[in-house]
Amino acid sequence: MxxxxxxxxxxxxxxxxxxxxxxxxxxxxxxxxxxxxxxxxxxxxxxxxxxxxxxxxxxxxxxxxxxxxxxxxxxxxxxxxxxxxxxYREWRTVEREKRTSLKKTMDGIVSIEKNDVNLGNANMSAYTPSGQMMTFASEVTKDYAMKYLMAPQYARAHASGDIHIHDLDYYPTKTATCVQYDLADLFERGFHTKNGSIRTPQNIQSYATLATIVFQTNQNEQHGGQAIPAFDFFMAPGVRKSFIRHLSDRLLYTLELSEGRVLTDEERKSFTEELRGLAPRLGKGDEEVKELYTKLVASGRSFTEQAVRLALSSAYDRTARDTHQAMEGFIHNLNTMHSRGGNQVVFSSINYGTDTSAEGRMVIRELLSATVEGLGQGEVPIFPIQIFKVKEGVNYTEEDYAVASEDFKGALEGKYTFVAPNFDLLLESCRTTSHALFPNFVFLDTPFNKHELWKEDDPKRYHYEIATMGCRTRVFENINGLKTSIGRGNLSFTTMNLPRLAIEAMHLAESECPAGEKAEVRQLARKHFLDSVRREATFIAEQLYERYLYQRSALARQFPFMMGNDVWKGGSKLAPTDQVGDVFSSGTLAIGFIGGHNAMVAMYGQGHGRSDEAWHTLYDAIQVMNEVAQEYKAKHHLNYSVLATPAEGLSGRFTRMDRKRYGVIPGVNDLDYYVNSFHVDVKEEIGMFEKIRREAPFHAITLGGHISYIELDGEAKKNVSVILKLVKTMKDEGIGYGSINHPVDTCQSCGYRGIIYDRCPVCKSDHIARLRRITGYLTGSLESWNSAKQAEERDRVKHH
Structure with missing residues (x-):
C-alpha cells in the first residue's frame, strides 16, 4: 500500500x-x-x-x-x-485575534469613526491630527506591553476581561500615574526646565503663572493627573509680596511729595526692605492703619495718619485686583494650555480651604469669584478640579452651621461673625459649586483622614492634611516615609471584574446545589464569591508588583522635571543615569474594582442600595481585598491599598465581554456599563441622605481613593443651602471625599446658563453645551464621552 x-x-x-x-x-x-x-x-x-x-x-x-x-x-x-x-492554545488564539483587532482599530482611527477607542479619553480631541497620533501610539504600545513586557498570565487576564490593567499604553514608559507637589518648595528654591532656570516669583501674578508652568511641564512626565495639595498656602506669599510692593509704591509717592524730590533707587529699595518688617497683616481697617502708623512714626518716618490710611486702602484694593486677575489667568491657562497630543489640557486639581491668613483667604475668595465668572463667554471652567478641605474649627463649627441654617442669605452676605475663621469661605464654596460644579469637598476630620501630627498653629500644617486628586485617587498613608499627600503619588492600579466573579460564583453554587433552597444557594455563592475575590486580589497584587519592579528600573533622566526638581520627593538626589529605584517606593499600588451593584444583583437579585444582605456581602468583599492589600504591604514593604476605581474607558469594556461570555443577564449586564465601584445604582430611586449613609462606610475601606456623588434636580444656585446641608451630612456620616452634581447647560449662541431642555429659552438656539461630570472631572460636551458613559449619564436619577 x-x-x-x-x-x-x-x-x-x-x-x-x-x-x-x-x-x-x-x-x-x-x-x-x-x-x-x-x-x-x-x-x-x-x-x-x-x-x-x-x-x-x-x-x-x-x-x-x-x-x-x-x-x-x-x-x-x-x-x-x-x-x-x-x-497555551487559548492564549495563542487570543493573540491572533488581537492582531486582527488591532488592524480594525487602526482603520477606525484613520477614518475618525465615532467609537469607544476614539472616545476613550473625554479630555482628548481624538479626531485632530495630534489626537490621532496619540490614539495610534496608545493602541500600539498596549499591544507591545502585553506581548513583551508583562507575564503571559497577566496579559491573558487583561485580554479576557478578568482584570483591567489601567494606562496600559503608558506601561512601556515606566512613568507613575499622578503626583501632588510641594509648590512652596519649588518657589522657594526656584526650579529648572529644559531650557533654563526659574527664579523665585515676586508677585501673585507670577506665582499663579509659574504654577501653570509647573503643571504643564510635569504633565509630560505623568500619564495621569497632578494636584496642588495646599493652593491657598502656596499662593499666599505671592499676595503678600504684591501687597508690600503696592504699599511701598503708595507711601514712597507720598514721601516724595512731602520732601519735594525724587528718591534715589537705593533709597526706594531701602524703604521697601524696611517696610517688609513694618507692614501689618493684609487689610485696610482702623486696626491695620493704627498699627502701621505707629510703627512708621517709631521708625522716624513722618507720615500723617490720613496718608497711611489712603496708602493702605489703595494697596489693599490693588492687591485684590491683582489677585483676581491672577486667578482668572490661572483658570484660563489651565483650560487652554495644551500639554499633550489631542488638544489635551493638564489633568489638574487644587486643594484649599484651611489657610486662615488674610493672604490665603484673599486667594480663595478671588479664585471662587473667577470660577463663577467663568471663561471668555462665561463658560464653566473644566479645570482645575477644585477641592475644598473641610476642617472642624478652621472652616466649620456646629455653631456656625446653626447660624447659617437660620439665615443662609444673611450668612452668605457676611452679616454674621463666625467662630471658624474660614466658615465664610465654605459658604462661598457652596455657592460656587451651585454655579460651576466645583469645588468638591474632602473631609479632614473623617477618622481615616486625620493626621496625628496636625496642629492648628503649625504654619506648615498642610503637610499633615489629606489632599486628593480630583478623580478620587488618594495618597496619604506611607509605609516608606512621612504620612503625607505631598511629593508622592500613585504608581499604578488594576481593576477586577467584580460582576464576573459573582456570576461565576452563582453558577458554581447552582451546580453544586441544584435542588437547594434559594437562601442556601446564595449562601454557598457568597462563600465562592469571597474566595474568588481573594484569589483575584492576590493575582492583581502580584501583577502590580511586577509592574512596580519594571517602573523602578526607570532612569532619573526619563523624568528630568519631576526628579530633577524634587517634585517626587527624593528624586533630586539621583544622578540622571541612576535608576529611580526606592524613590518610587513612597508611591501607592492600588487594587481596584468595578460593578459592585451589578455583582450583587447577580447574586441577590437586587443591589446593595436596597438589600442589606447584598450590602454586607459587598462590604465583606472589599474587606477581603483590604486583607490582601495588607498582606502584600507586609510582604513587599510597599503601599498597597484598595481603590474604588474611576472607570471611564473601562466602563463598558467588561460589560461587552461578559455579555458575550454569559449572554444578557437582566439587571447585571443588560446595559452598556457597569456601575462604578461601590456606588449605589445610578438608576436607584434613593434619597440623597440615604445614599450618603449607604456609601459612607465604603470610604473607610477604600483608602486608595473613593468619591460619592449626589445628583440634584433643578438649578442648584436657587437653593445653595441644600449644598451646605449635604456637606454637613457627608461630614457627619464619615464620607472621605464627596461631590454634588447638577445640570449645567450653556447656550453657545447667547451665553444663557441654566437648565436647558431642547432649545435656549432666550434665543431659541439648539447649540447647547451640556456640562456633566465624568469620573471626577467635567467635560463640556457629552459627545466627547464614550458610549458606555453616555448611557450611564442618561440613566442617572436625581436624589431628593
Missing part, C-alpha cells in the same frame, strides 16, 4: 507538508510548562498516534483539527499537561 502524502491547511488557507517535529516540540513545551523536561518518549508516542490516525483520514488536515487531536491524546495520557496545552 502506497502512503498518502499529508498536508496541513494553515489558518490563512495556505498548505504545507505535515511536519511531525513541530507537533513533538509543542507537546514538549506543554510538559516543560509543568516542570517535566525529560518526556521525549511521550511526545514521540503521541505524535506517532496522531500521524497514524491522520494517514487513514485524508491528504489535507486543518491545523485546528491537529491541535484537537493533541489535546485528546494528552488528556488520555496526562490531564495536567493537557490543561497547560489548552491554556
Amino acid at each position: 502506497v502512503a498518502v502524502p499529508l498536508f496541513i491547511t494553515k489558518r490563512d488557507g495556505s498548505q504545507q507538508p505535515y511536519d511531525g517535529e513541530k507537533i513533538r516540540q509543542a507537546i514538549l513545551k506543554a510538559y516543560r510548562a509543568v516542570g517535566l523536561n525529560d518526556e521525549a518518549q511521550n511526545a514521540i508516542k503521541i505524535e506517532a498516534s496522531i500521524h497514524q490516525e491522520l494517514a487513514q483520514e485524508g491528504a489535507c488536515i486543518a491545523v485546528e483539527a491537529i491541535q484537537d487531536l493533541v489535546e485528546r491524546e494528552l488528556m488520555n495520557l496526562d490531564p495536567q499537561v493537557a490543561k497547560k496545552y489548552i491554556i
Whole structure:
C-alpha cells in the first residue's frame, strides 16, 4: 500500500507538508510548562498516534483539527499537561485575534469613526491630527506591553476581561500615574526646565503663572493627573509680596511729595526692605492703619495718619485686583494650555480651604469669584478640579452651621461673625459649586483622614492634611516615609471584574446545589464569591508588583522635571543615569474594582442600595481585598491599598465581554456599563441622605481613593443651602471625599446658563453645551464621552 502524502491547511488557507517535529516540540513545551523536561518518549508516542490516525483520514488536515487531536491524546495520557496545552492554545488564539483587532482599530482611527477607542479619553480631541497620533501610539504600545513586557498570565487576564490593567499604553514608559507637589518648595528654591532656570516669583501674578508652568511641564512626565495639595498656602506669599510692593509704591509717592524730590533707587529699595518688617497683616481697617502708623512714626518716618490710611486702602484694593486677575489667568491657562497630543489640557486639581491668613483667604475668595465668572463667554471652567478641605474649627463649627441654617442669605452676605475663621469661605464654596460644579469637598476630620501630627498653629500644617486628586485617587498613608499627600503619588492600579466573579460564583453554587433552597444557594455563592475575590486580589497584587519592579528600573533622566526638581520627593538626589529605584517606593499600588451593584444583583437579585444582605456581602468583599492589600504591604514593604476605581474607558469594556461570555443577564449586564465601584445604582430611586449613609462606610475601606456623588434636580444656585446641608451630612456620616452634581447647560449662541431642555429659552438656539461630570472631572460636551458613559449619564436619577 502506497502512503498518502499529508498536508496541513494553515489558518490563512495556505498548505504545507505535515511536519511531525513541530507537533513533538509543542507537546514538549506543554510538559516543560509543568516542570517535566525529560518526556521525549511521550511526545514521540503521541505524535506517532496522531500521524497514524491522520494517514487513514485524508491528504489535507486543518491545523485546528491537529491541535484537537493533541489535546485528546494528552488528556488520555496526562490531564495536567493537557490543561497547560489548552491554556497555551487559548492564549495563542487570543493573540491572533488581537492582531486582527488591532488592524480594525487602526482603520477606525484613520477614518475618525465615532467609537469607544476614539472616545476613550473625554479630555482628548481624538479626531485632530495630534489626537490621532496619540490614539495610534496608545493602541500600539498596549499591544507591545502585553506581548513583551508583562507575564503571559497577566496579559491573558487583561485580554479576557478578568482584570483591567489601567494606562496600559503608558506601561512601556515606566512613568507613575499622578503626583501632588510641594509648590512652596519649588518657589522657594526656584526650579529648572529644559531650557533654563526659574527664579523665585515676586508677585501673585507670577506665582499663579509659574504654577501653570509647573503643571504643564510635569504633565509630560505623568500619564495621569497632578494636584496642588495646599493652593491657598502656596499662593499666599505671592499676595503678600504684591501687597508690600503696592504699599511701598503708595507711601514712597507720598514721601516724595512731602520732601519735594525724587528718591534715589537705593533709597526706594531701602524703604521697601524696611517696610517688609513694618507692614501689618493684609487689610485696610482702623486696626491695620493704627498699627502701621505707629510703627512708621517709631521708625522716624513722618507720615500723617490720613496718608497711611489712603496708602493702605489703595494697596489693599490693588492687591485684590491683582489677585483676581491672577486667578482668572490661572483658570484660563489651565483650560487652554495644551500639554499633550489631542488638544489635551493638564489633568489638574487644587486643594484649599484651611489657610486662615488674610493672604490665603484673599486667594480663595478671588479664585471662587473667577470660577463663577467663568471663561471668555462665561463658560464653566473644566479645570482645575477644585477641592475644598473641610476642617472642624478652621472652616466649620456646629455653631456656625446653626447660624447659617437660620439665615443662609444673611450668612452668605457676611452679616454674621463666625467662630471658624474660614466658615465664610465654605459658604462661598457652596455657592460656587451651585454655579460651576466645583469645588468638591474632602473631609479632614473623617477618622481615616486625620493626621496625628496636625496642629492648628503649625504654619506648615498642610503637610499633615489629606489632599486628593480630583478623580478620587488618594495618597496619604506611607509605609516608606512621612504620612503625607505631598511629593508622592500613585504608581499604578488594576481593576477586577467584580460582576464576573459573582456570576461565576452563582453558577458554581447552582451546580453544586441544584435542588437547594434559594437562601442556601446564595449562601454557598457568597462563600465562592469571597474566595474568588481573594484569589483575584492576590493575582492583581502580584501583577502590580511586577509592574512596580519594571517602573523602578526607570532612569532619573526619563523624568528630568519631576526628579530633577524634587517634585517626587527624593528624586533630586539621583544622578540622571541612576535608576529611580526606592524613590518610587513612597508611591501607592492600588487594587481596584468595578460593578459592585451589578455583582450583587447577580447574586441577590437586587443591589446593595436596597438589600442589606447584598450590602454586607459587598462590604465583606472589599474587606477581603483590604486583607490582601495588607498582606502584600507586609510582604513587599510597599503601599498597597484598595481603590474604588474611576472607570471611564473601562466602563463598558467588561460589560461587552461578559455579555458575550454569559449572554444578557437582566439587571447585571443588560446595559452598556457597569456601575462604578461601590456606588449605589445610578438608576436607584434613593434619597440623597440615604445614599450618603449607604456609601459612607465604603470610604473607610477604600483608602486608595473613593468619591460619592449626589445628583440634584433643578438649578442648584436657587437653593445653595441644600449644598451646605449635604456637606454637613457627608461630614457627619464619615464620607472621605464627596461631590454634588447638577445640570449645567450653556447656550453657545447667547451665553444663557441654566437648565436647558431642547432649545435656549432666550434665543431659541439648539447649540447647547451640556456640562456633566465624568469620573471626577467635567467635560463640556457629552459627545466627547464614550458610549458606555453616555448611557450611564442618561440613566442617572436625581436624589431628593
